[in-house]
Amino acid sequence: MTQKPLIGIPACTRLIGEHPFHVCGDKYVRAVSDGAGGVPLLIPALGGTLDIDDLIGRLDGLLITGSPSNVEPQRYGGEPSEPGTLHDPARDATTLPMILAALDMGVPLLGICRGFQELNVALGGSLHQRVHEIPGYTNHREDKSAPLTVQYGPSHRVHLTPGGILAGLANGADSVAVNSLHAQGLDRLADGLTVEARAEDGLVEAVRVTAAPAFALAVQWHPEWRFWDDPLSAALLHSFGAAAAAHARRRLR
Ligand SMILES: N[C@@H](CCC(=O)NCCCC(=O)O)C(=O)O
Numbered sequence: 105m106t107q108k109p110l111i112g113i114p115a116c117t118r119l120i121g122e123h124p125f126h127v128c129g130d131k132y133v134r135a136v137s138d139g140a141g142g143v144p145l146l147i148p149a150l151g152g153t154l155d156i157d158d159l160i161g162r163l164d165g166l167l168i169t170g171s172p173s174n175v176e177p178q179r180y181g182g183e184p185s186e187p188g189t190l191h192d193p194a195r196d197a198t199t200l201p202m203i204l205a206a207l208d209m210g211v212p213l214l215g216i217c218r219g220f221q222e223l224n225v226a227l228g229g230s231l232h233q234r235v236h237e238i239p240g241y242t243n244h245r246e247d248k249s250a251p252l253t254v255q256y257g258p259s260h261r262v263h264l265t266p267g268g269i270l271a272g273l274a275n276g277a278d279s280v281a282v283n284s285l286h287a288q289g290l291d292r293l294a295d296g297l298t299v300e301a302r303a304e305d306g307l308v309e310a311v312r313v314t315a316a317p318a319f320a321l322a323v324q325w326h327p328e329w330r331f332w333d334d335p336l337s338a339a340l341l342h343s344f345g346a347a348a349a350a351h352a353r354r355r356l357r
Contacts, residue, residue: 107352107356108141108142108143108349108352109140109141109142109143109164109165109345109348109349109351109352110142110143110145110162110163110164110165110352111136111140111142111143111144111145111163111164111165111166111167111345111348112145112147112159112160112163112165112166112167112202113128113132113133113136113144113145113146113147113166113167113169114147114149114166114168114169114195114198114199114202115127115128115146115147115148115149115195116128116149116169116171116173116192116195117149117192117194117195126146126148126149128146128169129169129170129328131326131328131329132144132167132169132170132216132328133146134328135167135327135328135331135341136165136167136345138332139328139331139332139337139338139341139342139345140165140167140341140342140344140345140348141342141345141349142164142165142345142348142349144167145163147159147198147202148198149192149194149195149197149198150194150198151194151197151198152197152201154198156198156201156202156205157205157209159202160202160205160206160209160211161209163206163211164211164212164348164349164351164352164355165211165212165213165214165319165344165345165347165348165351166202166203166206166211166212166213166214167214167215167216167219167344168199168202168203168213168214168215168216168218168219168222168223168322169216169217169218169219169328170216170217170218170219170285170286170326171192171195171217171218172190173190173191173192173195173218174189174190174191174218174233174287174288175191175196175218175221175222175225175231175288176191176193176196177231177233179196179200179225180225180229180230180231180292181230182230182231182233183233185233186233186234196222199219199222199226200222200225200226201226203215203222203223203226203227204226204227206320207313207316207320210316210317210318210351211318211351212318212319212320212344212347212348212351213313213316213318213319213320213321213322214319214321214322214340214341214344215321215322215323216322216323216325216326216327216328217285217286217323217324217325217326218286219322220290220310220311220322220323220324221286221288221289221290221324223294223297223311223313223322224290224293224294224297224311224322225294226294227294227295227296227297227313228294228295229290229291229292229293229294229297230290230291230292231288231289231290231291232288232289232290232291233287233288234287234288235286235287235288235289235307236287240305240306241289241305241306241307242260242303242304242305244259244260244284244285244286244287244289244303244307244324245284245285245286245287246259246283246284246285255283255285256283256285256326256329256330257283258281258282258283259281259282259283259284260281260282260284260303260304261279261280261281261282261303261304262279262280262282262301262302262303262304262309262310262325263278263279263301263302263303263304264277264278264279264280264300264301264310265298265299265300265301265302266278268298268300268301268312269300269312269321269343270300270301270310270321270323270336270340271300273336273339273340273343274335274336274339277336280336282309282323282324282325282326283325283326283329284303284324284325285325285326286324289307289308289324290307290308290311290324293308293311296313296314296315297311297312297313297314298311298312298313298314299311300312300321300323301323307324308324309323309324309325310322310323310324318347318351319343319344319347319348321340321344323340327340327341328341
C-alpha cells in the first residue's frame with residue numbers, strides 16, 4: 105500500500121471574537137489533498153516551543169501559505185511598518201526556522217505569496233513593504249471590493265525564466281497570466297535563490313532554491329486558487345506532490 109506523503113501547512117494566528125485561533129485557508133488544504141495528493145497536516149504557530157527539526161523529520165513536504173499579515177520588518181532589517189499593519193510574529197517564528205530546516209533536510213518545499221516572501225527572508229533577503237509606492241512598479245494589490253473570482257482571477261503576466269522549473273511545467277511558454285494579491289514584494293534577493301519568473305514591471309514573482317536537493321520553489325501568486333482550471337497551477341502542485349511522494353518512499357522504506 106503506497107502511503108500518501110504527509111505535507112505540513114504552518115497556520116496563521118487569528119483572533120476570532122476574543123479568542124486566538126490557529127487557522128489555514130481551505131484552498132491550501134485542498135491544494136495539498138487534491139492538487140498534490142498528500143495528507144495535509146496543519147501546524148500550529150508555536151514557534152520555538154516546537155521541536156522544528158523533529159517535526160520536519162516526520163514530514164514529506166511543506167507548504168507555506170499566503171496570508172494578509174506581513175512578515176515583521178525587523179526580520180529583514182526593514183523600516184517599521186505603517187501603523188495598523190497586520191503582522192503575525194508567531195507565524196514568523198514558526199515558518200522561518202521551518203523553511204531552513206526543510207531545506208537542510210531535503211524536504212520538498214512550496215511557498216505561496218507570503219510564503220514566497222518568507223523563503224526570501226529566511227535565506228537573508230529583504231522585502232519592499234509597499235510595492236505600489238515605488239516608482240517603476242505597478243500596483244500588485246487586489247481590489248478587495250471585487251468578487252473573489254475577480255480578486256483571484258488573472259491580473260498580469262509573468263515572464264518565465266527559460267530553462268527554469270516553471271518554464272518546463274508551462275511546456276516552454278515564455279509567459280503566463282497570474283493573479284496578484286500582495287502589497288509587499290522581494291527587494292534584495294537572498295543568496296542561493298534563482299529567479300524563476302518576473303512580472304512585466306521587473307518584480308521577482310517566483311524563485312527556486314538553486315542548490316536544493318529536492319523540490320524547493322515559491323511563487324508570489326496563488327496557484328492554489330481553482331488550480332484545476334489552470335494547467336500551470338495543476339502541474340506545479342502535481343510536481344510538488346510527486347517530490348513529496350518520493351520523499352515519503354525514502355523516509356518510509
Ligand atoms: N501580506 C503579504 C502577503 C499577501 C498574501 O499572502 N495575500 C494572500 C492573502 C489571502 C490568501 O491566503 O489567499 C503582502 O501583502 O504582500
